Amino acid sequence: xxxxxxxxxxxxxxxxxxxxxxxxxxxxxxxxxxxxxxxxxxxxxxxxxxxxxxxxxxxxxxxxxxxxxxxxxxxxxxxxxxxxxxxxxxxxxxxxxxxxxxxxxxxxxxxxxxxxxxxxxxxxxxxxxxxxxxxxxxxxxxxxxxxxxxxxxxxxxxxxxxxxxxxxxxxxxxxxxxxxxxxxxxxxxxxxxxxxxxxxxxxxxxxxxxxxxxxxxxxxxxxxxxxxxxxxxxxxxxxxxxxxxxxxxxxxxxxxxxxxxxxxxxxxxxxxxxxxxxxxxxxxxxxxxxxxxxxxxxxxxxxxxxxxxxxxxxxxxxxxxxxxxxxxxxxxxxxx
Amino acid sequence: xxxxxxxxxxxxxxxxxxxxxxxxxxxxxxxxxxxxxxxxxxxxxxxxxxxxxxxxxxxxxxxxxxxxxxxxxxxxxxxxxxxxxxxxxxxxxxxxxxxxxxxxxxxxxxxxxxxxxxxxxxxxxxxxxxxxxxxxxxxxxxxxxxxxxxxxxxxxxxxxxxxxxxxxxxxxxxxxxxxxxxxxxxxxxxxxxxxxxxxxxxxxxxxxxxxxxxxxxxxxxxxxxxxxxxxxxxxxxxxxxxxxxxxxxxxxxxxxxxxxxxxxxxxxxxxxxxxxxxxxxxxxxxxxxxxxxxxxxxxxxxxxxxxxxxxxxxxxxxxxxxxxxxxxxxxxxxxx
DNA sequence: GTGAAAGCGCTAACAC
DNA sequence: GTGTTAGCGCTTTCAC
Numbered sequence: 069x070x071x072x073x074x075x076x077x078x079x080x081x082x083x084x085x086x087x088x089x090x091x092x093x094x095x096x097x098x099x100x101x102x103x104x105x106x107x108x109x110x111x112x113x114x115x116x117x118x119x120x121x122x123x124x125x126x127x128x129x130x131x132x133x134x135x136x137x138x139x140x141x142x143x144x145x146x147x148x149x150x151x152x153x154x155x156x157x158x159x160x161x162x163x164x165x166x167x168x169x170x171x172x173x174x175x176x177x178x179x180x181x182x183x184x185x186x187x188x189x190x191x192x193x194x195x196x197x198x199x200x201x202x203x204x205x206x207x208x209x210x211x212x213x214x215x216x217x218x219x220x221x222x223x224x225x226x227x228x229x230x231x232x233x234x235x236x237x238x239x240x241x242x243x244x245x246x247x248x249x250x251x252x253x254x255x256x257x258x259x260x261x262x263x264x265x266x267x268x269x270x271x272x273x274x275x276x277x278x279x280x281x282x283x284x285x286x287x288x289x290x291x292x293x294x295x296x297x298x299x300x301x302x303x304x305x306x307x308x309x310x311x312x313x314x315x316x317x318x319x320x321x322x323x324x325x326x327x328x329x330x331x332x333x334x335x336x337x338x339x340x341x342x343x344x345x346x347x348x349x350x351x352x353x354x355x356x357x358x359x360x361x362x363x364x365x366x367x368x369x370x371x372x373x374x375x376x377x378x379x380x381x382x383x384x385x386x387x388x389x390x391x392x393x394x395x396x397x398x399x400x401x402x403x404x
Numbered sequence: 405x406x407x408x409x410x411x412x413x414x415x416x417x418x419x420x421x422x423x424x425x426x427x428x429x430x431x432x433x434x435x436x437x438x439x440x441x442x443x444x445x446x447x448x449x450x451x452x453x454x455x456x457x458x459x460x461x462x463x464x465x466x467x468x469x470x471x472x473x474x475x476x477x478x479x480x481x482x483x484x485x486x487x488x489x490x491x492x493x494x495x496x497x498x499x500x501x502x503x504x505x506x507x508x509x510x511x512x513x514x515x516x517x518x519x520x521x522x523x524x525x526x527x528x529x530x531x532x533x534x535x536x537x538x539x540x541x542x543x544x545x546x547x548x549x550x551x552x553x554x555x556x557x558x559x560x561x562x563x564x565x566x567x568x569x570x571x572x573x574x575x576x577x578x579x580x581x582x583x584x585x586x587x588x589x590x591x592x593x594x595x596x597x598x599x600x601x602x603x604x605x606x607x608x609x610x611x612x613x614x615x616x617x618x619x620x621x622x623x624x625x626x627x628x629x630x631x632x633x634x635x636x637x638x639x640x641x642x643x644x645x646x647x648x649x650x651x652x653x654x655x656x657x658x659x660x661x662x663x664x665x666x667x668x669x670x671x672x673x674x675x676x677x678x679x680x681x682x683x684x685x686x687x688x689x690x691x692x693x694x695x696x697x698x699x700x701x702x703x704x705x706x707x708x709x710x711x712x713x714x715x716x717x718x719x720x721x722x723x724x725x726x727x728x729x730x731x732x733x734x735x736x737x738x739x740x
Numbered sequence: 741g742t743g744a745a746a747g748c749g750c751t752a753a754c755a756c
Numbered sequence: 757g758t759g760t761t762a763g764c765g766c767t768t769t770c771a772c
Contacts, residue, residue, distance in 0.1 A: 069462060069496070072749060083759045088751065096757060118494050119459045120749035123764050126405060126455070155491050155711070158455045158718075160405070239739040249585035279738075375491070382494075398734040402615075403575040408765060419743045424767065432741055456765035459748050 071112045079112075080105050091116070118382050122159045131162040132377060133181050135191040137174050138167050140320060140346050141217050141366050145192060148370020156378050161187075171196035178202035181211070188212045188377045190370075193220040195262060200224070212380050216373035217366065218264055219391070226380065227387040229373040229394070231364035233264050236396045237271025237318075238279075239362055240341055243398065244314055245280030247339040247359055252313035255305050256288035257298070259319040268343075269318045286312055295324045302328035317342035322349055326357050345399060353401050361404075365394040407448045415448075416441050427452070454718045458495045467498040468713060469517050471527040473510050474503050476656060476682050477553050477702050481528060484706020492714050497523075507532035514538035517547070524548045524713045526706075529556040531598060536560070548716050552709035553702065554600060555727070562716065563723035565709040565730070567700035569600050572732045573607025573654075574615070575698055576677055579734065580650055581616030583675040583695055588649035591641050592624035593634070595655040604679075605654045622648055631660045638664035653678040658685055662693050681735060689737050697740075701730040 073091070077084040082101060089097050090105045091114075097105075108114075122130075134149050136142040146165065153163060164186075168174035174191075175198035181189060182205050189206060193199045193215055203224040206213050212226045219228040244254055258269050269288075276283060286309045291298035298321035306312065306328065315338055317325055322342045329338055335357050342349065345363040352358040372392055379385040409427070413420040418437060425433050426441045427450075433441075444450075458466075470485050472478040482501065489499060500522075504510035510527075511534035517525060518541050525542060529535045529551055539560040542549050548562045555564040580590055594605050605624075612619060622645045627634035634657035642648065642664065651674055653661055658678045665674055671693050678685060681699040688694040708728055715721040 074749070084750080085752085085760080086758065089758095092751090098757060101757085117459075117749050119455055119462070120764090121751080122494075123453075123455045123459055123749080123766095124751050126764060158458075158494075235739055239736065242736050242738045246582045275738075395733070396739045397731070398736070398739065400575065400578050400734070402578045402611075403571055403732045403734065410765070420766085421744080421768085422742060425742095428767090434741060437741085453765050456748090457767080459750095459765080460767050462748060 069117075070115050072117070073114070076105070076108050076112065076114055080108055115383075118159070122382075126160060129162050130159070130381070131164060131184075131186055132381065133164045133166060133184075133186050133189045134374070135166045135168065135174060135177055135181075135189060137171075137192060137194055138169055139192075140344070141192065142167065144345070144366035145217060145370040145373075148367035148372075149190060149374040150370075151367070152371045152374040152378070156382070159378075159382060161378065161381065170194070171199055175199045175202040179205060182206055182209045186211060187381050188214075190214045190216055190373045190377050192217045194218075195220060212377065214373045214377050214387075216369050217364075218262065222390070227376050227389065228391040229369050229376065230391070231264070231369075231396065232393040233267040234271045235393075236343065236362055236364065237268040237273075238275045239396050239398065240268075240316055240318075241272050241276040241279045243341055243360055243362075244276070244316060244339075245283055247341070248280070248283055248313050250280050251282035253284050253286040253309065253311055254314040254316055255286050255309055255312050257291055257302060257305075257315060257317040257319070257321075257325050258288055259291055259293045261293045262319070265319045272316065272318070291319065291321055291325075293320050295321050298324040299328045303332065306332045306334065312338060314339040314341070319343075322346075322358075323352070326352055330357065345397075345404070350404055353399065353404050356401065360398060360400050363397040363399055365397055368394045405453075406451050408453070409450070412441070412444050412448065412450055416444055451719075454495070458718075462496060465498050466495070466717070467500060467520075467522055468717065469500045469502060469520075469522050469525045470710070471502045471504065471510065471513055471517075471525060473507075473528060473530055474505055475528075475530075476680070477528065478503065480681075480702035481553060481706035481709075484703035484708075485526060485710040486706075487703070488707045488710040488714070492718070495714075495718060497714065497717070506530070507535055511535045511538040515541060518542055518545045522547060523717050524550075526550045526552055526709045526713050528553045530554075531556060548713065550709045550713050550723075552705050553700075554598065558726070563712055563725065564727040565705050565712065566727070567600070567705075567732065568729040569603035570607045571729075572679065572698055572700065573604040573609075574611045575732050575734065576604075576652055576654075577608050577612040577615045579677055579696055579698075580612070580652060580675075581619055583677070584616070584619055584649050586616050587618035589620050589622040589645065589647055590650040590652055591622050591645060591648050593627055593638060593641075593651060593653040593655070593661050594624055595627055595629045597629045598655070601655045608652065608654070627655065627657055627661070629656050631657050634660040635664045639668065642668050642670065648674060650675040650677070655679075658682075658694070659688070662688055666693065681733075681740070686740055689735065689740050692737065696734060696736045699733040699735055701733055704730045 077087045166177045168177045171194040179202045200221045207224045215225045215228045289301045291301050302325045339359045413423045502513045504513045507530040515538045536557045543560045551561045551564045625637045625641050627637050638661045675695045
């Protein structure tokens with residue numbers, strides 16, 4: 069164990085409460101003593117004992133906020149954060165959950181947190197200017213922020229936890245090659261709504277020729293993350309390209325795309341690769357309509373993000389990396 | 405927060421130290437009071453506050469032992485346990501690591517732990533009678549044991565953390581089917597040394613016909629987990645079966661098997677699937693000699709095992725499941 | 741057999 | 757400005 073507050077006080081010849089004030093930058097200490105105590109703390113590498121601190125904080129509270137807009141990823145992310153809370157339950161940190169419905173609500177929610185006495189925030193930010201602004205406000209208020217699943221503005225957060233899009237696109241290319249035994253035509257279902265999806269698609273397109281030179285991209289359509297539109301665009305794509313062997317879905321609306329495939333009588337014949345592991349997707353993998361899905365480990369993302377925040381809150385531990393990637397897990401029906 | 409020891413004492417009209425004695429089954433309390441206090445504790449669902457307890461234990465110690473025999477899996481398992489220790493570092497539990505070289509040493513090591521004042525053990529047990537005996541001794545001494553990576557005797561441990569062998573075998577069958585585009589001949593490199601490996605192979609063999617009926621198993625050889633023997637057996641297998649398309653390695657000695665393949669001029673031509681993710685295997689996947697490996701997430705296993713033990717030591721929390729499985733992760737060079 | 745008291749390291753309210 | 761005091765919940769020692 070390191071040096072204690074009491075020991076520092078003894079060395080300085082003052083009372084421990086004086087040292088406490090210095091540590092917390094509270095008034096009520098002469099400048100001379102303050103200087104001297106600061107030096108001692110520095111020299112001896114004083115670190116507060118989180119146990120003692122937490123024991124104390126049991127009457128007061130220590131709260132964190134988790135902001136997860138209601139998109140597909142929200143439930144899994146939430147589960148992850150809850151799992152980690154278990155490990156730190158002794159420190160009885162209260163965690164407030166918020167589930168804004170859209171970008172405006174999310175920005176509003178984040179702005180509101182500036183006022184409340186919150187010790188830190190985990191947020192899955194929607195890519196929007198208002199949200200970015202609100203994040204900047206939080207960091208101005210010295211409230212630490214961890215972004216999860218999607219990122220927004222590097223300066224306004226402590227760390228980002230998410231998927232490596234480059235890797236996720238390449239992995240898809242490898243799998244398409246395998247599923248088609250190295251040759252055939254693939255259609256891409258994509259969307260331009262999110263930066264991450266664009267990155268992923270780009271990685272796929274640039275790696276495919278290297279990985280499977282005889283697989284040809286027939287066509288790519290943009291579904292704008294709209295369920296009905298996704299259905300129509302997929303149906304149209306299938307009509308225009310009757311010789312397609314596979315579909316690569318880079319974005320959401322997977323069930324709608326699959327419905328279109330089914331309605332064209334191609335379920336199980338067309339190989340489909342998609343992302344994530346929402347319950348609806350799991351079902352489609354198990355039924356064989358989707359060959360395989362690449363999961364970004366959302367639970368793990370939630371867990372890591374929550375951990376980084378707690379580490380900061382409890383131990384003043386600043387994340388070593390600016391961004392942390394989770395694995396790209398390949399799931400077939402056999403190992404889903 | 406739940407009810408405190410002091411509150412129970414007040415209710416019982418006794419001093420808190422008396423309650424403490426009852427809780428820890430120490431002598432020095434009349435039977436009448438003991439009964440009464442026990443009832444109160446029960447009724448109010450008293451749970452000790454781990455924070456206060458730990459704060460106290462800072463001068464004394466609280467130690468756990470991790471016993472990882474020096475097999476390939478050891479380093480990754482160790483890393484996992486260390487990661488989890490980070491999360492619980494506040495409770496400053498001392499963890500002693502032991503690395504026995506063989507079954508006899510492991511048994512000896514476990515027996516020795518019975519005497520030392522150890523609060524719990526995480527162990528990767530070698531399948532051996534002496535080890536099983538030693539584990540039974542530990543559980544007789546009321547020392548909780550978590551087995552990790554391989555299991556041994558259900559009665560003598562709190563929980564087992566490891567891979568789902570059924571799933572790992574089936575996943576391999578699926579991948580072989582994909583790699584061979586549904587038809588061809590596969591050779592099996594296996595070993596009868598471990599129960600788990602046999603299970604895995606069996607799952608593969610019984611699922612393959614269902615999954616890829618046109619893939620034929622040409623031959624299976626037993627390499628007895630001996631590097632040199634593995635090389636020879638593989639070479640012989642390749643000579644006897646010149647038409648082989650793939651190799652399925654169910655066990656260890658992967659680098660030696662690959663060396664034999666390389667020496668026959670088949671590196672990269674023969675598709676190879678194996679297990680785990682040791683550095684040597686990672687290299688072979690990256691170089692393209694191994695098509696893909698199925699990882700049992702050894703780090704995660706170590707982490708989970710350590711967590712289950714700490715949960716028990718700190719919170720008296722008994723694992724809900726008798727065995728916990730980690731994922732079977734599919735790794736190609738793109739996502740390794 | 742029972743209770744009183746001190747102490748783990750830190751925080752907060754209140755005297756001086 | 758500075759020090760005193762009490763208290764978070766539990767363990768341990770020692771006196772009665």
